[in-house]
Amino acid sequence: MHDTAESAYEWPACSPCGRALRHDELGRTGCRLCQSRTDELLRKLPGGDGLYARLATRLVPGRGGDGSVVSVSRTPPLPLRLEPLSLMARGGVVTVLQTWQVDWHEQLGWRHPRWNGGLQQQLDQAVHALRLNLEWAAASHPAFGEFAQEVGSLVRQCERQITGERAERPVAVTCPCGTVLRITISTPGARCQGCSQQYARSEVLDLPLAQRAAA
Numbered sequence: 001m002h003d004t005a006e007s008a009y010e011w012p013a014c015s016p017c018g019r020a021l022r023h024d025e026l027g028r029t030g031c032r033l034c035q036s037r038t039d040e041l042l043r044k045l046p047g048g049d050g051l052y053a054r055l056a057t058r059l060v061p062g063r064g065g066d067g068s069v070v071s072v073s074r075t076p077p078l079p080l081r082l083e084p085l086s087l088m089a090r091g092g093v094v095t096v097l098q099t100w101q102v103d104w105h106e107q108l109g110w111r112h113p114r115w116n117g118g119l120q121q122q123l124d125q126a127v128h129a130l131r132l133n134l135e136w137a138a139a140s141h142p143a144f145g146e147f148a149q150e151v152g153s154l155v156r157q158c159e160r161q162i163t164g165e166r167a168e169r170p171v172a173v174t175c176p177c178g179t180v181l182r183i184t185i186s187t188p189g190a191r192c193q194g195c196s197q198q199y200a201r202s203e204v205l206d207l208p209l210a211q212r213a214a215a
């Protein structure tokens with residue numbers, strides 16, 4: 001057998017999750033599942049009861065998740081917690097999403113987008129615009145994988161602030177080639193550094209757990 005380009009041909013895979021694209025998805029950057037998963041994530045952010053608005057309830061340390069207001073009269077103001085603040089402020093969630101929106105407008109040859117009002121309104125507007133064009137982005141934007149990953153990361157960071165959960169612990173699994181892959185439960189997929197095998201989410205979670213290192 002000759003080692004031709006043909007024999008090295010790989011079936012096109014979804015950029016966010018690594019799953020082989022179905023026949024009716026060929027030519028797309030991301031599969032339809034990743035598109036709807038990303039849409040679900042985006043839908044969690046806007047609105048008065050969305051994740052972004054709820055970050056404000058986590059700014060004061062020591063305040064319970066029940067939303068009750070603690071009276072702090074006569075005691076000095078508590079310092080604000082930095083993690084929710086950095087997600088809420090300019091440069092956080094709103095700016096990341098707006099940066100993508102600007103990028104999409106450039107890709108589509110549209111004018112620079114405009115936003116009005118405060119950060120909450122700007123977030124709502126950016127999410128609305130991204131969801132409207134998500135079908136195009138999942139099908140045609142070369143960086144849709146990066147976008148999906150970034151949205152997933154933002155939503156997880158907001159959820160962690162609101163629920164007070166710790167960061168997901170990485171899990172070590174072993175590829176049949178012997179390489180150990182560090183993944184998290186919410187991983188969209190992974191590529192083995194050893195043999196370059198691309199695993200979809202369900203496949204990577206099926207790999208055997210790595211033996212604990214001796215040391």
Ligand SMILES: [Zn+2]
Nearest residue numbers: 014017031034
């Ligand atoms: Zn996918």
Ligand SMILES: [Zn+2]
Nearest residue numbers: 175177192195
């Ligand atoms: Zn491998």
